[in-house]
Amino acid sequence: MSPAITVRAPGKVNVQLSVGRVRDDGYHPLASVFHAVELVEEVTVGVGEPGSGIVIAEVSGLQAAEVPRDASNLAWRAVELVAGELGVAPDAWIRIAKGVPVAGGMAGGSADGAAALVACNELWGGSLDRPALAALALELGSDVPFSLLGGTALGLGRGERLSPLMVRGSFHWVFATASAGLSTAAVYRTFDRLVADRAVAEPAVDPAVVAALRAGDPAALGRALRNDLQEPALALRPTLADVLEAGRSAGALGALVSGSGPTCAFLAADAAAATRVAGTVAGLEQVRSTHVTSGPAPGARVVARHG
Numbered sequence: 079m080s081p082a083i084t085v086r087a088p089g090k091v092n093v094q095l096s097v098g099r100v101r102d103d104g105y106h107p108l109a110s111v112f113h114a115v116e117l118v119e120e121v122t123v124g125v126g127e128p129g130s131g132i133v134i135a136e137v138s139g140l141q142a143a144e145v146p147r148d149a150s151n152l153a154w155r156a157v158e159l160v161a162g163e164l165g166v167a168p169d170a171w172i173r174i175a176k177g178v179p180v181a182g183g184m185a186g187g188s189a190d191g192a193a194a195l196v197a198c199n200e201l202w203g204g205s206l207d208r209p210a211l212a213a214l215a216l217e218l219g220s221d222v223p224f225s226l227l228g229g230t231a232l233g234l235g236r237g238e239r240l241s242p243l244m245v246r247g248s249f250h251w252v253f254a255t256a257s258a259g260l261s262t263a264a265v266y267r268t269f270d271r272l273v274a275d276r277a278v279a280e281p282a283v284d285p286a287v288v289a290a291l292r293a294g295d296p297a298a299l300g301r302a303l304r305n306d307l308q309e310p311a312l313a314l315r316p317t318l319a320d321v322l323e324a325g326r327s328a329g330a331l332g333a334l335v336s337g338s339g340p341t342c343a344f345l346a347a348d349a350a351a352a353t354r355v356a357g358t359v360a361g362l363e364q365v366r367s368t369h370v371t372s373g374p375a376p377g378a379r380v381v382a383r384h385g
């Protein structure tokens with residue numbers, strides 16, 4: 079095998095997502111509390127033959143058939159960015175093993191981008207420091223800087239001005255995926271339409287969320303969960319309301335749409351309660367798959383070196 083590096087990067091749920099009115103550059107100002115979970119992507123990048131260009135050699139795992147294998151894949155674009163920055167030819171192959179739902183509001187594509195940035199930097203000499211990688215990450219997408227960092231963090235701006243938050247212990251989560259994804263841009267456009275005639279507050283972090291994380295108190299966090307993109311996601315996919323309600327009835331401490339959706343996230347008191355919630359929501363026809371996991375999880379990090 080040619081020299082290659084495998085990097086693992088986590089998916090996420092926003093335990094708070096406070097969204098302000100759209101800015102002149104088309105993005106929305108956020109106060110986002112990102113929480114990385116142990117549903118992970120594993121991306122391997124290897125040195126290709128000179129002149130081979132970028133090849134996505136294999137995608138395996140969760141919903142692999144739906145992952146693009148061209149330049150629209152964030153891992154591909156990450157290879158281009160790092161090669162450009164380091165002045166090396168972008169001759170590389172990529173393998174992706176997926177554990178995060180595709181187009182689900184859990185930043186699976188962002189995790190691939192973050193993992194590929196770290197892998198390429200290692201493969202080609204490691205001269206980019208974390209701030210340089212974070213700048214490239216933001217070029218790939220608003221959620222990619224958090225995929226690099228991991229853990230639990232407050233994100234301001236587009237989500238890239240990150241400050242780690244203290245968390246005691248871990249939280250137990252269930253994620254329920256839908257059979258068709260939602261476009262993040264379409265959810266934000268629907269947000270704009272819904273708030274057109276309303277006052278919109280400046281996005282701000284909720285002290286109750288920060289306190290619940292710090293105390294390791296799942297009941298308090300369950301009560302404080304809030305996502306301003308939930309209303310537009312439900313407007314586009316009304317059947318998600320029944321999924322959220324089913325999880326609550328099955329004992330979830332809190333339920334919300336993950337990011338821009340359509341994946342639904344349920345916070346449970348412990349692993350046994352999470353298994354019960356998953357068993358109930360798995361029976362709904364609008365649910366494609368359920369995943370029991372925990373957070374916080376670490377950010378993008380090297381897990382294997384080959385060749």
Ligand code: C5P
Binds near residue numbers: 221
């Ligand atoms: O940054 P990213 O490419 O992931 O964003 C996808 C789309 O989501 C953007 O083109 C924009 O329409 C919307 N978005 C937004 N405000 C943000 C983040 C994303 O309007 N803070």
